Amino acid sequence: MNDAEIVDNLTALESLLQVTFHDRTLLRRAITHHSCCPDTAVHDSYDTLEFLGDAIISAHVVEYIYRTHPDASEGEMTAVKSEVVSRRVLARVGQQLGLFPFICVDIANLRTFNERSRDSLCADVLEAIVGAIHIDQGTEHARDFVTRTIFPMIELVSNHAIDTNPKGRLQKVILQRTGNLPRYRVLEQSGRHNDRAFLVGVFEQEQLLGTGKASSIKEAGRLAAREALQLLQKKDKHSSANDTTA
Amino acid sequence: MNDAEIVDNLTALESLLQVTFHDRTLLRRAITHHSCCPDTAVHDSYDTLEFLGDAIISAHVVEYIYRTHPDASEGEMTAVKSEVVSRRVLARVGQQLGLFPFICVDIANLRTFNERSRDSLCADVLEAIVGAIHIDQGTEHARDFVTRTIFPMIELVSNHAIDTNPKGRLQKVILQRTGNLPRYRVLEQSGRHNDRAFLVGVFEQEQLLGTGKASSIKEAGRLAAREALQLLQKKDKHSSANDTTA
Numbered sequence: 001m002n003d004a005e006i007v008d009n010l011t012a013l014e015s016l017l018q019v020t021f022h023d024r025t026l027l028r029r030a031i032t033h034h035s036c037c038p039d040t041a042v043h044d045s046y047d048t049l050e051f052l053g054d055a056i057i058s059a060h061v062v063e064y065i066y067r068t069h070p071d072a073s074e075g076e077m078t079a080v081k082s083e084v085v086s087r088r089v090l091a092r093v094g095q096q097l098g099l100f101p102f103i104c105v106d107i108a109n110l111r112t113f114n115e116r117s118r119d120s121l122c123a124d125v126l127e128a129i130v131g132a133i134h135i136d137q138g139t140e141h142a143r144d145f146v147t148r149t150i151f152p153m154i155e156l157v158s159n160h161a162i163d164t165n166p167k168g169r170l171q172k173v174i175l176q177r178t179g180n181l182p183r184y185r186v187l188e189q190s191g192r193h194n195d196r197a198f199l200v201g202v203f204e205q206e207q208l209l210g211t212g213k214a215s216s217i218k219e220a221g222r223l224a225a226r227e228a229l230q231l232l233q234k235k236d237k238h239s240s241a242n243d244t245t246a
Numbered sequence: 247m248n249d250a251e252i253v254d255n256l257t258a259l260e261s262l263l264q265v266t267f268h269d270r271t272l273l274r275r276a277i278t279h280h281s282c283c284p285d286t287a288v289h290d291s292y293d294t295l296e297f298l299g300d301a302i303i304s305a306h307v308v309e310y311i312y313r314t315h316p317d318a319s320e321g322e323m324t325a326v327k328s329e330v331v332s333r334r335v336l337a338r339v340g341q342q343l344g345l346f347p348f349i350c351v352d353i354a355n356l357r358t359f360n361e362r363s364r365d366s367l368c369a370d371v372l373e374a375i376v377g378a379i380h381i382d383q384g385t386e387h388a389r390d391f392v393t394r395t396i397f398p399m400i401e402l403v404s405n406h407a408i409d410t411n412p413k414g415r416l417q418k419v420i421l422q423r424t425g426n427l428p429r430y431r432v433l434e435q436s437g438r439h440n441d442r443a444f445l446v447g448v449f450e451q452e453q454l455l456g457t458g459k460a461s462s463i464k465e466a467g468r469l470a471a472r473e474a475l476q477l478l479q480k481k482d483k484h485s486s487a488n489d490t491t492a
Contacts, residue, residue: 042319043317047320048319048320048323056305056309059304062300063380067381072288073288074293135313215283215285
C-alpha cells in the first residue's frame with residue numbers, strides 16, 4: 001500500500017467507526033498486527049492498545065450491567081460480563097462491524113491462518129480501537145463507541161443470565177400449565193425493626209412450589225418464585241430425560 | 247450501632263477518604279459485608295459495588311501504565327497491572343488507609359476469621375469504595391481517588407517489572423565492573439525506506455555483550471543493552487550458584 005492508499009483506508013475506517021482521529025497514527029497502530037513491524041512492534045503494533053482497550057471495555061460493560069440490572073447478584077453480573085467481553089463475542093462484534101479488511105497483517109509470516117485467526121484478529125483490533133479512541137478522544141467518546149458497538153450484546157446475553165422478573169416468569173409458566181395463577185403467602189415473620197425477616201411461600205392451588213426468606217415481603221416473594229422456577233426446570237429435565245430413555 | 251453512631255462513623259470515613267457523598271447509603275453499602283444483611287445482601291452489601299470497583303480500578307491502572315510507560319511491551323504492562331490489582335497489594339492499600347475499623351462484618355457468623363480475612367475484607371472494601379465513588383461522584387472523582395491511593399503502588403511495582411532505561415542501567419553496571427563505558431556499533435544495515443533494519447552491538451572494550459535489531463539505531467541499541475543485561479544477570483546467577491556449591 002502506498003501513502004495515498006493508506007490515507008484513503010484510514011478515512012474509510014474512520015467513517016465506519018464514526019470517529020475522526022486527531023492523531024491518525026494511533027488508529028493506524030490499532031489495526032497493525034506485529035507481524036507487519038517485527039522490529040518496532042512495541043511502538044507500531046496494536047498489542048499495548050489492545051491491552052488498554054480490553055480494560056476500558058470491561059469497565060464500561062460492568063458499569064452498564066451494574067446500572068441496568070440493579071437486582072442482579074454479583075455472580076449473575078460476573079456471568080454476563082465474562083460472556084460479553086469473551087473473545088467469541090468481541091470477535092463477532094468486530095466481524096459484524098467489518099473490521100477485517102482494514103487489518104494490516106503479514107499472513108505469509110504467520111504459522112497458521114484460518115477462520116479462527118480471522119476472528120481473533122477482529123477481537124484484538126476491536127479492543128485496540130477502543131484503546132485508541134480513549135487516548136485520542138477521551139473517556140466519553142470511547143464510552144459512546146462501546147455503547148454503539150458492544151452494549152447491544154449485553155442485552156442479548158443478560159436475557160439468558162439474569163432473571164430480572166422471576167415472579168412474572170413463574171406466573172406465565174403456571175398459567176400455561178394449569179390455567180391458575182401462583183399465589184404468595186407469608187409463612188413466617190420474625191425479628192423487629194432493622195432485622196425483620198419474612199418467609200414467603202408460593203403456591204399453585206395448595207401445592208407449595210418454593211419459599212424465600214428476606215427482610216421484605218417483596219424480596220422474599222421474588223426468591224420464592226426463583227426457587228419455584230428452578231424446581232420446575234429440574235422436574236422438566238428429569239421428565240424429558242425419562243422420555244428419551246423410554 | 248445506633249443511627250447517630252452510624253452517621254458519625256460515615257462522616258469520619260468520608261474525611262479519611264477525602265470524599266463527601268451525595269448518597270451516603272452507597273458509602274454505607276460499600277463497607278457492609280453480606281454477613282451483616284444475609285436476607286438483603288444483593289441490595290445492602292458491597293458485593294456488586296466491589297465487582298464494579300474492581301473493573302474501574304483496572305481500567306485506571308492500565309491507562310496510567312500505558313501513559314507513563316510508553317516503551318513497555320504488552321507483557322511488561324500485564325505483569326505490572328496484575329501485581330498492582332492483586333488482592334495482596336489492594337489489601338495493603340486498604341489496610342494502610344485504615345479501612346478495617348469501618349467495615350461492618352458479623353465476625354461471629356463467619357466460618358473463620360484471621361489476619362487473612364482482615365486483609366481480604368480491606369481489599370474488597372477498597373474496591374467497593376471506588377465503585378461507590380464512581381457511581382456517586384462520577385468518573386473523575388473515582389480516578390482522583392485511585393490516583394491518590396493506588397497509583398503510588400504502580401511506581402513501586404514497575405521499578406521491578408519494566409526496564410525503561412536499559413542503556414542507562416547497563417552503563418552503570420559496566421562502569422562499576424570495569425571502569426569503562428559500554429560502546430554501541432552498527433554491525434549491519436539492510437532494507438530501504440520503510441523497512442530499514444539495523445543490527446547494533448554493544449561492547450565493553452572489544453568484547454561483544456549483546457546485539458539488537460530494529461528499524462532505528464536507537465531502538466536496536468536499547469534491545470542490545472537489554473540483551474547484555476540479561477546475559478550478565480545469567481552469568482552472575484551462574485557464578486553465585488558456583489559460589490554456594492564451592
